[in-house]
Amino acid sequence: MTSLSPVSRRRLLRGALAVGAAGVVGGVAVEAFTTGASAQTTSQASGEPVVAHVRDVASGDIDLFVGERLVRIKDPQLAARLAQAAR
Amino acid sequence: MSSHREAPEISQDPVADSADLYAFVSPDVANTVTLIANYVPLQSPAAGPNFWEFGEDVLYEINIDNDGDGQPNVTYQFRFKTELGNNNTFLYNTGPIESIDSKNWNRKQFYDVTKVVHGNNQASAQTIGKHLASPPCNIGPLSTPNYNGLAQQAVHDLGGGRKVFAGQRSDGFYVDLGAIFDLGRLRPFDAAHNNFGLAKLVNSGGVNATKDLNVHTIALQVPISDLTRGGYNAKDVNNPAAVIGVWTAASRQQVKLWDDVKRKHEYSGPWNQVSRLGNPLVNEVLIPMSRKDEWNRSQPSEDKNFAQFVTKPELAGLLPVLYPGAFPNLDALNKANKSRDDLAAVLLTGLPSGVVNGFQNNTGHVQADMLRLNTAIPPSAKPNILGLVGGDPAGFPNGRRVYDDVVSVELRAIAGVTFALIDKNFKPDAVAGQLTDGLTPANLNIPFMPHFPYLGIPHDGFDDPAK
Numbered sequence: 020m021t022s023l024s025p026v027s028r029r030r031l032l033r034g035a036l037a038v039g040a041a042g043v044v045g046g047v048a049v050e051a052f053t054t055g056a057s058a059q060t061t062s063q064a065s066g067e068p069v070v071a072h073v074r075d076v077a078s079g080d081i082d083l084f085v086g087e088r089l090v091r092i093k094d095p096q097l098a099a100r101l102a103q104a105a106r
Numbered sequence: 107m108s109s110h111r112e113a114p115e116i117s118q119d120p121v122a123d124s125a126d127l128y129a130f131v132s133p134d135v136a137n138t139v140t141l142i143a144n145y146v147p148l149q150s151p152a153a154g155p156n157f158w159e160f161g162e163d164v165l166y167e168i169n170i171d172n173d174g175d176g177q178p179n180v181t182y183q184f185r186f187k188t189e190l191g192n193n194n195t196f197l198y199n200t201g202p203i204e205s206i207d208s209k210n211w212n213r214k215q216f217y218d219v220t221k222v223v224h225g226n227n228q229a230s231a232q233t234i235g236k237h238l239a240s241p242p243c244n245i246g247p248l249s250t251p252n253y254n255g256l257a258q259q260a261v262h263d264l265g266g267g268r269k270v271f272a273g274q275r276s277d278g279f280y281v282d283l284g285a286i287f288d289l290g291r292l293r294p295f296d297a298a299h300n301n302f303g304l305a306k307l308v309n310s311g312g313v314n315a316t317k318d319l320n321v322h323t324i325a326l327q328v329p330i331s332d333l334t335r336g337g338y339n340a341k342d343v344n345n346p347a348a349v350i351g352v353w354t355a356a357s358r359q360q361v362k363l364w365d366d367v368k369r370k371h372e373y374s375g376p377w378n379q380v381s382r383l384g385n386p387l388v389n390e391v392l393i394p395m396s397r398k399d400e401w402n403r404s405q406p407s408e409d410k411n412f413a414q415f416v417t418k419p420e421l422a423g424l425l426p427v428l429y430p431g432a433f434p435n436l437d438a439l440n441k442a443n444k445s446r447d448d449l450a451a452v453l454l455t456g457l458p459s460g461v462v463n464g465f466q467n468n469t470g471h472v473q474a475d476m477l478r479l480n481t482a483i484p485p486s487a488k489p490n491i492l493g494l495v496g497g498d499p500a501g502f503p504n505g506r507r508v509y510d511d512v513v514s515v516e517l518r519a520i521a522g523v524t525f526a527l528i529d530k531n532f533k534p535d536a537v538a539g540q541l542t543d544g545l546t547p548a549n550l551n552i553p554f555m556p557h558f559p560y561l562g563i564p565h566d567g568f569d570d571p572a573k
Contacts, residue, residue: 067374068365068372068374069374070361070363070374070375072361084359084360084361084374084375084376085374085375086374087359087374087375087376087377088375088376089360089375089376
């Protein structure tokens with residue numbers, strides 16, 4: 020099995036999250052939404068998918084795409100949980 | 107080509123690829139301006155069963171700046187939806203399409219038009235057209251027996267003298283693409299080309315690469331007062347309020363993902379610009395390949411970042427090399443390392459009063475690639491396809507009419523013809539004023555129309571399959 024460098028593993032992880040998180044992140048990220056973001060009511064009420072792009076696991080920089088909006092949050096714990104879930 | 111496939115990324119995304127932009131005072135409807143933005147370039151007419159269409163996932167915009175800051179004051183937005191009438195056929199149409207609401211036509215497109223007026227701190231949006239029908243593509247004599255009639259049904263009255271059309275047209279941009287990108291050849295001047303030590307070339311006429319191809323057009327005709335600062339609509343050519351700057355843009359949402367449950371793409375996030383077009387050939391010919399994608403994503407107000415490629419155009423340096431001995435004065439100008447402020451004026455700020463007698467289309471000091479139109483200049487009774495350099499101030503670079511020979515105009519300008527406007531001591535080379543790729547509107551297979559939407563009816567797939 021080919022081993023991936025740390026950089027390429029991180030890129031792969033980011034890609035996997037961006038592609039696979041729709042409909043999943045809505046459940047995982049409730050805590051983060053309720054503590055920080057203001058967009059969840061609209062997005063969840065309208066049933067739109069939410070796409071998360073974990074820009075950097077260590078810093079917790081996450082971009083959430085919903086409807087025609089971008090919600091940018093910083094939540095290291097959530098980023099770590101998503102990274103763990105994606106392993 | 108004007109802007110067909112001009113940058114690496116947009117060349118992979120035809121439905122969002124802005125190909126040509128036109129803006130002119132309508133010759134047949136007083137006190138109106140016509141704006142035309144073409145997308146989905148280089149269409150082969152025989153394209154069944156899935157004929158060409160606008161992108162449902164693309165936000166198309168035509169922007170107008172009327173205060174010279176390179177940012178829009180008025181934006182017209184266009185969003186398309188596709189509707190399938192018959193789920194049980196593989197066919198685009200199941201019989202002749204004789205009206206725009208024909209039940210024989212299976213796959214229709216409709217669109218909404220939104221006008222956005224940008225204020226200092228806020229914008230107001232108004233839907234001015236809803237669920238408007240596009241015409242079908244021109245398929246052939248059995249499927250679309252009266253295409254012109256169909257297309258006219260797709261010209262929609264928006265009220266107040268405003269009208270809109272969105273659908274397939276013949277590509278009216280004539281250009282010898284095959285020669286120009288074969289190392290800068292111009293067939294009428296081939297014998298003078300350095301030919302890189304290969305077989306000697308001989309002069310010949312130009313070959314129009316688009317003569318059998320179609321494009322998708324968004325055309326809008328509105329009162330001049332809808333676009334100008336303070337609704338200016340008078341005849342004082344020197345009034346700055348008479349000048350507008352126009353560009354078109356296409357945007358995509360930031361995220362596109364394949365939903366393997368729904369088995370279709372999903373889109374989310376803000377709209378991000380992926381294509382833009384103001385003056386013809388700027389991104390195509392002036393901006394280096396390494397920065398073309400960046401240019402497409404930026405705004406006209408940021409164009410000072412690209413001004414170096416206008417004031418030191420690569421092509422001006424190439425002409426004396428490709429045509430040895432033909433451009434001694436241009437060569438000397440290049441070697442003197444003089445800034446091409448003439449090109450910056452034409453393309454980035456507009457020409458101020460006093461450069462060309464009785465003409466100006468200046469928008470101030472902000473360098474922005476916009477198609478600038480002085481709306482106080484009336485349509486010409488005897489148009490010259492060379493526009494301003496041909497003594498016709500109603501043509502390019504005062505806006506752009508469908509028939510303007512922008513390739514020859516820009517070749518001549520880059521070769522130094524316009525430098526003489528700002529430096530009376532500079533004498534353009536004799537050949538500079540004759541440069542052309544050898545084409546005129548006579549090299550189109552389908553003529554322009556004398557009325558809205560002005561571009562000719564599209565080639566049909568039966569009579570004009572790919573040649």
